[in-house]
Amino acid sequence: MLLKTSPVLGSVLAASLLMAVAACSQAQTPAAPKSAASAGAATRPAVLQGIEKQGFEVIGEFDAPGGLRGFAGVVGGQQPAAAYVTSDGKNVMVGTLFNEKGEDVGAGPLDKLVAKPMSDRIWSRLDGSAWVRDGRSDAPRVVYTFSDANCPYCHRFWEAARPWVDSGKVQLRHVMVGVIREDSPAKAAAILGAPNPSAVFLQNEHDFSKGGIKPAATITPALANKLDANQVLMVELGFQGTPGILFRDAHGVVQRVSGMPQGEDMEKVMGPR
Numbered sequence: 001m002l003l004k005t006s007p008v009l010g011s012v013l014a015a016s017l018l019m020a021v022a023a024c025s026q027a028q029t030p031a032a033p034k035s036a037a038s039a040g041a042a043t044r045p046a047v048l049q050g051i052e053k054q055g056f057e058v059i060g061e062f063d064a065p066g067g068l069r070g071f072a073g074v075v076g077g078q079q080p081a082a083a084y085v086t087s088d089g090k091n092v093m094v095g096t097l098f099n100e101k102g103e104d105v106g107a108g109p110l111d112k113l114v115a116k117p118m119s120d121r122i123w124s125r126l127d128g129s130a131w132v133r134d135g136r137s138d139a140p141r142v143v144y145t146f147s148d149a150n151c152p153y154c155h156r157f158w159e160a161a162r163p164w165v166d167s168g169k170v171q172l173r174h175v176m177v178g179v180i181r182e183d184s185p186a187k188a189a190a191i192l193g194a195p196n197p198s199a200v201f202l203q204n205e206h207d208f209s210k211g212g213i214k215p216a217a218t219i220t221p222a223l224a225n226k227l228d229a230n231q232v233l234m235v236e237l238g239f240q241g242t243p244g245i246l247f248r249d250a251h252g253v254v255q256r257v258s259g260m261p262q263g264e265d266m267e268k269v270m271g272p273r
Contacts, residue, residue: 045089062109072113080114082106119254130226131173139171146244147174149187186215
């Protein structure tokens with residue numbers, strides 16, 4: 001389901017991705033990434049300041065072919081991206097640089113310098129959000145999902161996840177937001193403010209076809225702040241609606257799925273049955 005507001009990432013990503021994408025047919029495979037310290041302000045080319053104004057945050061430097069200097073960074077606070085500075089230090093390209101084998105020479109450095117650290121940062125922010133546990137606390141796999149108590153696609157995801165959750169393989173953590181209907185914030189508040197939020201959440205899912213639980217009569221300032229923070233986090237992580245699902249892949253990197261997972265995507269999110 002779509003939000004009533006648009007995400008803040010679009011303009012930042014568009015501005016950066018419109019910059020030139022470089023390709024080098026005779027490039028050699030780059031050496032191992034340098035430490036992040038080597039990308040400090042004292043050694044960085046001044047041309048990087050231009051893309052930093054567009055939302056590109058430099059994380060570290062890595063060796064690049066063809067006389068270029070490679071810089072691993074983040075766009076919009078959450079999207080890994082590579083920048084390449086020309087040998088004269090006067091121009092910078094943001095995008096994908098391929099070698100003669102068709103390999104992305106920045107993929108390895110981005111994974112080492114950006115993807116995993118950013119994943120840890122995102123996971124920590126999700127852990128600190130206002131979420132409701134669905135499943136065993138000792139389940140080996142954790143999946144976060146931004147959920148609205150009135151969202152039919154969230155409900156469908158909840159139903160589809162039962163084999164994994166009921167078997168103890170997956171713990172779903174529902175980060176509650178109120179964006180679908182007028183009473184969605186009050187229903188989210190009724191869940192988060194309950195003595196046993198998990199029980200009230202499950203009651204809403206079991207009674208979903210009947211309209212779900214009753215909304216809270218009032219929303220306390222503390223609960224309102226939690227709901228606002230959850231919605232801000234959802235938008236910052238690139239979701240325009242619910243469900244917005246996040247999980248770690250085999251390499252520990254956070255992956256995202258917008259909406260109800262289809263076909264094989266369900267096993268990618270939840271793991272083997």
